[in-house]
Amino acid sequence: xxxxxxxxxxxxxxxxxxDVARAFMSVDRAxxxxxxxxxxxxxxxxxxxxxxxxxxxxxxxQPSLMAEYIQEAGIKRGSRVLEIGGGTGYNAAxxxxxxxxxxxxxxxxxxxxxxKRGKEILERQRYGNLVYLNRDGYDGAWEYAPxxxxxxxxxxxxxxxxWAKQLAEMGRIVVPLDLKSVAYHPTFVFVKKxxxxxxxxxxxxxxxxxxxxxxxxxxxxEKEYNALECDWQGExxxxxxxxxxxxxxxxxxxxxxxFFVFADGKGKAVYKFEKWRLCGNVDRLERVIMELExxxxxxxxxxxxxxxxxxxxxxxxxxx
Ligand code: SAH
Numbered sequence: 001x002x003x004x005x006x007x008x009x010x011x012x013x014x015x016x017x018x019d020v021a022r023a024f025m026s027v028d029r030a031x032x033x034x035x036x037x038x039x040x041x042x043x044x045x046x047x048x049x050x051x052x053x054x055x056x057x058x059x060x061x062q063p064s065l066m067a068e069y070i071q072e073a074g075i076k077r078g079s080r081v082l083e084i085g086g087g088t089g090y091n092a093a094x095x096x097x098x099x100x101x102x103x104x105x106x107x108x109x110x111x112x113x114x115x116k117r118g119k120e121i122l123e124r125q126r127y128g129n130l131v132y133l134n135r136d137g138y139d140g141a142w143e144y145a146p147x148x149x150x151x152x153x154x155x156x157x158x159x160x161x162x163w164a165k166q167l168a169e170m171g172r173i174v175v176p177l178d179l180k181s182v183a184y185h186p187t188f189v190f191v192k193k194x195x196x197x198x199x200x201x202x203x204x205x206x207x208x209x210x211x212x213x214x215x216x217x218x219x220x221x222e223k224e225y226n227a228l229e230c231d232w233q234g235e236x237x238x239x240x241x242x243x244x245x246x247x248x249x250x251x252x253x254x255x256x257x258x259f260f261v262f263a264d265g266k267g268k269a270v271y272k273f274e275k276w277r278l279c280g281n282v283d284r285l286e287r288v289i290m291e292l293e294x295x296x297x298x299x300x301x302x303x304x305x306x307x308x309x310x311x312x313x314x315x316x317x318x319x320x
Contacts, residue, residue, distance in 0.1 A: 001044040004028060007063060010045060016067040019076070023097035024063050031121055032060060032090035050088040051114045058087040058114045059208060061153060066091050070098060072189050072202060073149035073174045082147040082166065083107040084137030084175075085154030085210070088118040089130075095151070096130040106131045106144045110212050138213035140166045147171060155185040155207040157217035159197075167192045173199070176207045178215075 001007055008025035012018070030039065033048045042048055051058040075081055077100045083092050086109035096105045107130065109115045115134040122132050131144065137152070138160050145166035152175040163173055171192045176185035184206045190199035209215055 002039045003043055007043045007045075011063065011067055014064060016064070017071060020067050020070050020098055023094045024067065026097045027090065027093045027125075029060065029063075029090055031124070032088045032093075050090065051117055053113050056111050056113065056211075057208075058111070060087060060090045061207070065203075065205065066094065066153070068203065069151055069153075069174050069187075070095060073151050073172045075099060075149050075151075078102040079148040080104045080144070080146070080168075081106070082141055082144070082150045082163075084140075084150065084152040084156070084163075084214070085109070085208075086118060086132055087114060087153070089122045089132055091151075091153060092130055092132060093122065093125055093127060096127045099129060101129060104129050104131070104144065106133065106141045106147075108133050108135045108137045108141065110134075110136050110210075136212040136214065137210070138162065142166060149174070152176065153207065154210045154214070156210045156214040158214075159190065160214070164192065164197050167197070169194070173197070174202075176205050178209060 001010055004025045004027075007029075008021050011021035011024055029042050029048065030037075032050050033042050034050065034052065037048060045062050045064045047062055048060045049057060050060050073081070075095060075098055077098070079099045080103060081095050081099060083095065083105060086092055086107035089107060092105050092107035096103075099105060105127075109118055109132070112134055115132075118132060122130065131141075133141065135141070137154070137156075140150075140160070140162040142162075146168040147166055148168050148171050150163050150167060150171070150173040152173070155176045155178040157178050159173065159175060159177075167173065169192060173190040173192075174187060175190070176187045178185050184204050186201045187203040187205045188199045189202045190197045
């Protein structure tokens with residue numbers, strides 16, 4: 001493929017919506033890529049490097065994956081969209097085409113170097129419905145909320161409360177999560193229903209890792225964990241998928257990955273460097289440990305993740 005038209009035809013062939021495929025044809029990806037990149041690569045279904053300064057880099061994901069994200073998020077004409085991980089703005093521009101004049105895209109990029117380059121490129125395109133900001137995606141964009149969709153194009157350690165709060169009723173979050181315990185970043189799709197945000201794993205994906213608060217759960221967890229007062233503390237070593245452990249903890253635990261809070265409020269557990277560190281109510285923990293050791297639980301793909309906006313924590317329940 002060596003032209004936007006061919007990219008359009010390819011996206012249509014694999015079943016992408018007409019309006020979405022057309023948006024990919026309207027935005028010239030060459031404008032967002034590094035100079036010297038071949039058209040052959042730019043207009044094909046490839047990851048393209050868009051920024052590289054020796055320290056940080058940014059990439060534009062495969063168009064087919066971004067198209068799937070846009071569809072999963074339910075983005076259409078008139079939608080208000082928040083993008084986390086703006087990069088040099090290619091995906092934001094595509095989404096601006098999809099939502100049209102009646103809609104809005106707000107895109108957040110953390111790195112100032114990438115942001116400056118993105119701003120230059122986007123200013124040439126003159127999108128009246130696209131706001132591009134230099135900000136840690138953790139905070140979202142209160143000033144433009146509510147959003148019908150939040151699209152995250154960087155692997156994050158967790159879903160911050162700000163996103164859940166800035167989402168409209170029945171709004172969707174499409175997000176690759178860095179669960180640490182598996183080598184890829186499974187993409188979860190969450191839907192807001194009243195005080196609940198419910199989600200499931202949808203695709204197997206792999207992204208650049210988030211910087212800033214969205215990528216620093218380990219440090220945050222470490223601090224909180226060290227500050228805990230417990231009757232009992234211990235560590236369990238796990239040499240294989242920690243996802244199983246997440247499932248084990250489903251019946252009783254509040255937050256997904258990192259800082260888990262037992263429903264009875266008596267214990268905490270942290271998964272780090274292939275170890276579970278547990279602290280709290282001994283009876284309860286002994287049961288969890290026994291279940292962990294028996295390894296009889298299925299993986300995260302069979303779990304439903306729910307976020308309770310009132311109690312401000314996640315729960316995971318086993319399905320099927
Ligand atoms: N959507 C972009 C691809 C972005 S790659 C495109 O179409 O080109 C991921 C981007 O996320 C990188 O540019 C990286 O700098 C940015 N990023 C990393 N951590 C972030 C954070 N906490 N908040 C916002 N952006 C972040």
